[in-house]
Amino acid sequence: MPFLLRYDLDRSRPRAGAAFKDLLVRAIAPGVLVFLAIYGFGLALIGPMQSWSTAEEPISKDLESHRTSLWNSITMVWSHIGNTEYVIGFCVLMMLLVWWRTREWWFAVVPGIAIALQASIFVAATNLTDRPRPEVSKLDPAPPTSSYPSGHVGASTALYLTLAFMAHRIDNVVLRRVVQVVCVLIPLLVSYARLYRGMHHAIDVAVGLLNGIVCAVLAWLWLRRKEARSS
Template identity: 35%
Template sequence: MFKRIILPIAVLLLAMIGLGLLVTKVFAHTWPFTVEDGVDRGFAGERTGGWSAVSLFFSTLASTPVIIAVTAAVAVVLRLVLKRWREPLFLCAAVCAQAVVFFFTTLFIDRSRPDVPKMDESPPTSSFPSGHTSAAFALYVGLALVLALQVRRTWLKVICWSLVLVPVAVALARLYRGMHHPSDVTASFVNGAICITVMARAILDRAVRWALPSRRPPRAQASRPTTPSAAA
């Protein structure tokens, strides 16, 4: 468990913190980070009633309560339908791992929200990375992977992988609503993707054995019948 899960997630956390420091400290005044505010202003200038409603839907779809509820519900359904633990545990582990990386990264990276009118209340966490985006990526892309592995027909696999569009829509919604910079959501794609990869290799891989090797006591040697010694 340490080598397959804890160590890779710890390395990912350090990498995310390092990436955040590069974005906010080292390359803050270097292209393309210098044009990020222009991107956010562009989204803010194109706001309409219809698109605002769409952005609210996808932003809510990746909110913490919805992510928790959907993950729990899907995990229960997968357990009941597939009658095994690998798939539901994989999905829950991927979502939890990205949340851990996101939370501890925000403790080290202090980045302000974009300087545009915001359509949501700003949570007390840093703008880097986007928690909504990484949670949506881990949940919906992780679910796409699980479902795609269960079907054989190509058109069904395409339908399953269409869930990838959900975190993309969430990322655009967060930009549209003025809550994140483009690099915030990009880093969240990295976070979610690596958490899915780590958990897939540790949990979904059938070659990985979960059961501990049995420690059966050695068989007692059958006692050999003793032959009475011949009388002298």
């Protein structure tokens, strides 16, 4: 079944029990494996691969040395896009909008599943690894979580990538392409902003991106769908 068309080719309403089972088997269980991989890599970063932090530090230092008031202001906006309150608020708004337009709750909840999955993996991994942030001046208030992985990047990636998937239903081709490009671009802007503003190492951002991408894909595939048989 084509990846983007799975909710179009089968628009049948799932039963609650079957949907819950699919959520456990197809999203939550793989999410546990993703967490173990991210956590394991995090332990390596603060252990036998600790020298990587020394190798990453020049990147943060170089970005710090090239800061300007203009880019400080621009990246502040980009960084705030990934704030928890904005991500959750926009996610809820989009789920309500999609549900109102489609009346397909199983389709509307996809961004919520992606955000919840990403957040669970991020919170567990960041608290257990406790990696220090870069040794540069911080332009944002440092949250209580550690540097690894980036929660801002993971959350924005999980949210906007699922919205890019969902945007294939927009009939107007130009509008559809614009929405999809913007949705893909936003996590990249957030990633650069978090690096520029001294909040994360490069690896923290890369793993945050990976976490968001994987969670978006798992959320998109959370429900079993079947192609309608041609008569």
